[in-house]
Amino acid sequence: MALRTDLKQNMISEIKGNKNYISVEIELQYQPDLINLLRKANHYLGQRFYYKSKDHRLEMCGIGYVLEARYSHLEHDKIYEYWQSIKEQLEAKVYHDKKHHLKFFGGFQFSEHALTNEWKDYGMSHFVLPKYLITIEDGRCYLTYTEQSQKFNIEEINDILSKLDESKRTDIIEIPTMISNKDIQSEEWKALVDKVVQFMKDSVALQKVVLSRRRQIVFENEVNIEDALQRSLNINESSYLLLFESGKSQFISQTPEQLCQISNGILYTNAIAGTISRTDDETINEFLKDELLNDSKNQFEHRYVVDSIIHDIQSFTKHLEYDKKPTILTNKHLYHLYTKIQADLLSENVLEIVNQLHPTPALGGFPKAEAMRFIENEEFGTRGLYGAPLGYIDLEDNGEFIVSIRSMLVNENSATLYSGCGIVKDSNAESEFEETDLKFKPMLKALGVM
Incomplete structure (x- = not known):
């Protein structure tokens, strides 16, 4: 043409x-x-x-x-x-x-x-x-x-x-050869969970903190990023999918979570916090959804997120609306607690709203300042774009930004995967480790190693 x-x-x-x-x-x-x-x-x-x-x-x-x-x-x-x-x-x-x-x-x-x-x-x-x-x-x-x-x-x-x-559809032909697949500082991470749990039991200054961890996978050859995108597209149709390249680095996120959308002066956002695994048996799934909706830890965590978002946007908005009870958001492998939030904006600056909303307690913790201070002082490594707001603004200053979880950073033949979970005072290090392990699955499947 x-x-x-x-x-x-x-x-x-x-x-x-x-x-x-x-x-x-x-x-x-x-x-x-x-x-x-x-x-x-x-x-x-x-x-x-x-x-x-x-x-x-x-x-x-x-x-x-x-x-x-x-x-x-x-x-x-x-x-x-x-x-x-x-x-x-x-x-x-x-x-x-x-x-x-x-x-x-x-x-x-x-x-x-x-x-x-x-x-x-x-x-x-x-x-x-x-x-x-x-x-x-x-x-x-x-x-x-x-x-x-x-x-x-x-x-x-x-x-x-x-x-x-x-540019007609091309089947994935490369099957990557993996050299290594290892968690980074896994035992230290579990010890950090124990540390923050004890801190919360001893003090009311911090009520929730999200801890992230990493896994590094090395391949024989360079990662084929287009194959990874195609696998992600094939695997999960109920998430955002994003690639952002700069220099030799390629960042991919397959996230279910939107930070915010702004359209014609109206802010649309949501709270997603509280997770349970999904099975292939729909009878069991109905039980799991009911368990999630009635689980005190997950409800507690979800309420923090809702309250924090409302607190952060109130001074920038008017006529705020949100659901009083969470519903279930369904992904291919997981169920999440979900609450929609909508408000008329007083500010035209979409990035001002992004700054106010980030990070939600689902990615930082609560209270926000104390949680961020703990993360920066105690967490291993740097999150970079993991959990960060990524998206776009158009010519009319409308835009949408995602929360870039379920993500990885690719550089030539190496992929560093990121996942995290919310820690509260009754958290258990082993179960939280298993939850973060589950959250690696989307990127492992994108890489073709699972």
Whole structure:
């Protein structure tokens, strides 16, 4: 497929080029396989992202970065101001009957805890503007081409169109050969659980803290990230799926948890906390769901999350609504307690809301400040993008951010997997270790080793 001559002429005649950036968008009459498109665009390795929403309404991939905004500190306001300045410098054209779909994609590290070497490819605050963005939304597909004005070349649209023509679904052919699969500091982690449990029994200063741990898997060859994405897509259709590349690093999250969505001044968020394993027997599953809904530890943990979110957003919102009792969120392997929350916003700055909400007690603890202090002082290693807010802002300052759990950091032939669990004063180290072990499963299956 090539750009129609009449459309090409329209672009040439309509684009003024008097701003620093130009972004044009066309609608495609077919839907390419976006993961296979990433395979075709491997010469952009290190400058790609992928995002699929949990409700399947949105799937997109970005190829090539026109610009990157990265800071060595958590700079929510600076990133937002940077995006506003880019929009002022942008000439945006659409050649269809819908809105322009350009996204500013990225996120923030979990905290300002000093980064360890494995996270060096990512800024503490890190957002990118894609050169090519392919968006499938509500059954329609769009190609967005963005470039600096002096580099803008309509023929580059034909280059990506030729790759889109070739991007039919490809079966996974690689079976990875694993060299090692080991937990990192597992005994030390259990001892840390015992330590925090005793601390909670002795003091009311900390009521819940989420402790994360890691597992490292090394392969004979480089990890095929497209295969990992495809396996994730095949395995679990009820989660978000995200890839964010920078340098030699590739971060994947297959998370059920949304931090927030903002659409036309309305905030949508939810509380997910409290987990139980799911089986293949539906009779047993009904019993497990009932057990989860009536389990005091899980209910206690879930209530913390709901109360914390409401406390964090009250000063930025009006007319707040939420369910008074949790329901069950079903994933392929797990059940979670779930509460929907909605509010009208007083602030237009989506990143201000992201900053307020992160981390929820489901990823940090309660009270928030004390839990974060404990994590930064006591936890082994650096979380980096694990549990961090990742997502996008569009041209209308609408956006969605996920909580990047069920995740891993890939660098060449090594994958570091992350999982965590909420610790309260009646927690048991062995059972919490088993829970985190269960949460490694999505990434183990994505890697093809399970």
